[in-house]
Amino acid sequence: MSEKNLLGRRNFIKGFGAAAGVALAAPAMAVSEKADGVKWDKEVEVMIIGSGFAGLAAAIESVRQGAKDVHMFEKMSYFGGNSAINGGLYAAPGTPMQKTEGVKDSVDRMVADQVKAGRGVADEALLRHVAEHAVEGLQLTLDAGSEYHPYLQQLGGHSVARTYQTTVSCGAGITQPLYKECKRLGVKAHNRSKFEGFLVGKNGEIEGVKMRQNYHFGEDQPGEVLNIRAKRGVIMATGGFGQNVDLRMAQDPTLTAEVGCTNAPGATGEGMYEMFRLGAIPVHLAHIQSGPWASPDEGGFGYVSNYTIFNFPHSMAVHRLTGKRFMNEIADRKTRADAELSCRDEKGEAMPPLLITSYKHSKKHPNTKKVLKYDVGWKFDSVEALAKHFDVPLKPLKEQIAEYNSYVKSGDDKQFGKNMTKAKGKYIEAPFTVVRLWPKVHYCQGGVQINVKAEVKDSFTGKSIPKLYAAGEVTGGVHGVSRLGSCSIPECIVMGMTAARSVMKA
Structure with missing residues (x-):
């Protein structure tokens, strides 16, 4: 595959x-x-x-x-x-x-x-x-x-x-x-x-x-x-x-x-x-x-769900085809689930998007260890390794990370209007933890x-x-x-x- x-x-x-x-x-x-x-x-x-x-x-x-x-x-x-x-x-x-x-x-x-x-x-x-x-x-x-x-x-x-x-x-x-x-x-x-x-x-x-x-x-x-x-x-x-x-x-x-x-x-x-x-x-x-925090890589509610619920406020969700954000990460559930379901490849096949978080922030939630232990999440030391693993275009991804971090600094998300209160001082930087998102009936x-x-x-x-x-x-x-x-x-x-x-x- x-x-x-x-x-x-x-x-x-x-x-x-x-x-x-x-x-x-x-x-x-x-x-x-x-x-x-x-x-x-x-x-x-x-x-x-x-x-x-x-x-x-x-x-x-x-x-x-x-x-x-x-x-x-x-x-x-x-x-x-x-x-x-x-x-x-x-x-x-x-x-x-x-x-x-x-x-x-x-x-x-x-x-x-x-x-x-x-x-x-x-x-x-x-x-x-x-x-x-x-x-x-x-x-x-x-x-x-x-x-x-x-x-x-x-x-x-x-x-x-x-x-x-x-x-x-x-x-x-x-x-x-x-x-x-x-x-x-x-x-x-x-x-x-x-x-x-x-x-x-x-x-x-x-x-x-x-x-x-x-x-x-x-x-x-x-x-x-x-x-x-x-x-x-x-x-x-x-x-x-x-x-x-x-x-x-x-x-x-x-x-x-x-x-x-x-x-x-x-x-x-x-x-x-x-x-x-x-x-x-x-x-x-x-x-x-449908819960927008679920993962296609595990059954039921799993470990990823609580991990993402905790991390969404200070994380960045990107479409793997473009390397760009596609939603407000803390919008209501239906808004996010609909946005995730729209993430498709050139043939219209499902393409689960990525939630990217700095490991130093994600590890504050106890499920981070389990997400990595049970291979339903990944840790990367560089943006290059992350992009290569998921076949995400590197240049747009780097540009998106820099743009998102500017919103963290200013407190104003000009892309999707995300409330940045909980993201204050929490920049997206290596090492990263990454999980895939796909809604499940909840x-x-x-x-x-x-x-x-x-x-x-x-x-x-x-x-x-x-x-x-x-x-x-x-x-x-x-x-x-x-x-x-x-x-x-x-x-x-x-x-x-x-x-x-x-x-x-x-």
Whole structure:
């Protein structure tokens, strides 16, 4: 394979991996039934389906609000869901670290950034509710034992630095402490438990669910189905559908099985499907976000993603065909993903662009060692070696580096208007670290419509479906066309807490 066409068949296969193959088949559909005459096998006070950020936060807050019998069900063999493997990035306005670093921020400013990224169709009321309670949600994670790096990051589309990141640089730094806190509080957690449908009362209220026990993902299931009554209500925290290729392609035919995905294999959307069948309003299903920080050289989220998220503010992205920059490296995700996808060779074939960083700056992030160790990134002692390795025209590349460094010095990016605050004093100079960029499906903005109480709206009545709540990626409309990075965890945590408060007041 030539050096020029580095995104060959082998890397595509390595990128989307076995998990995407599992998701090629549509998930087995759940079917809801009337609760009339149902023999209940079990009764619980609060039922939570899903064990990611939203489900865990809902479980903890339910107990804090006085619940005595909280049950959390997870269809996979492990707890944490897709949340455990995300980037561990949490945005909030008015945090103690912002005050320490002298960053001026506000709820209004964070909401404005998200509304802009959402292209005018984001749900401002929900964004404001999350922003107003984001610090409270952050405190919940700290109380449970989550630990964060002692510095803030400014992610693409954010007008200021407001993002915390776990010290382990992934979502497990939050899900594991929250899960331990759930166990400490007496929450009953059940894995290998697959939601099979709602059991609906005479007035349309959710009386309970059908739950399959001993479920093994991707296999024929002989396990017993139990009818479980939820005394106060059901909180759906079942996540997105990024691994459901059929549903992805129904919304966007370009998102085929050869498009990688950062999600866990269980992100297939059955819970969302069944809420639609029940009458929930579908919102923004076609807005599926690809992460512009991903690499074609590794599967899933990988090591490169967090590496690039940290380094984008003080790095330079170049097209290998021209040696020139082609985007604002900290624009919102959709803007960058679209720009990267436009990087093609003379034949129109994919040509993953390069992110070039000075090693002395990149090495401050712990993933740099792993990126180099596992050969998904490269280190070069000269610009000549870098250009030769990737077949980039040397003269234009040298000129671009010099031009970019002039922007670092002046603080004014005349090419793409990049905010250079985090690039101050960080010039692009040898030795360099380099990774390749290519977007992967990461987040589904679409899902069921909810209000600021986390109640699921009914398309038939215009009111809320009684005793049904939802939080996290299974909901839709919150972020609009493009979600800003580090805004999903506060959304999940805050709306999980909100759902718990609502179910306890019902």
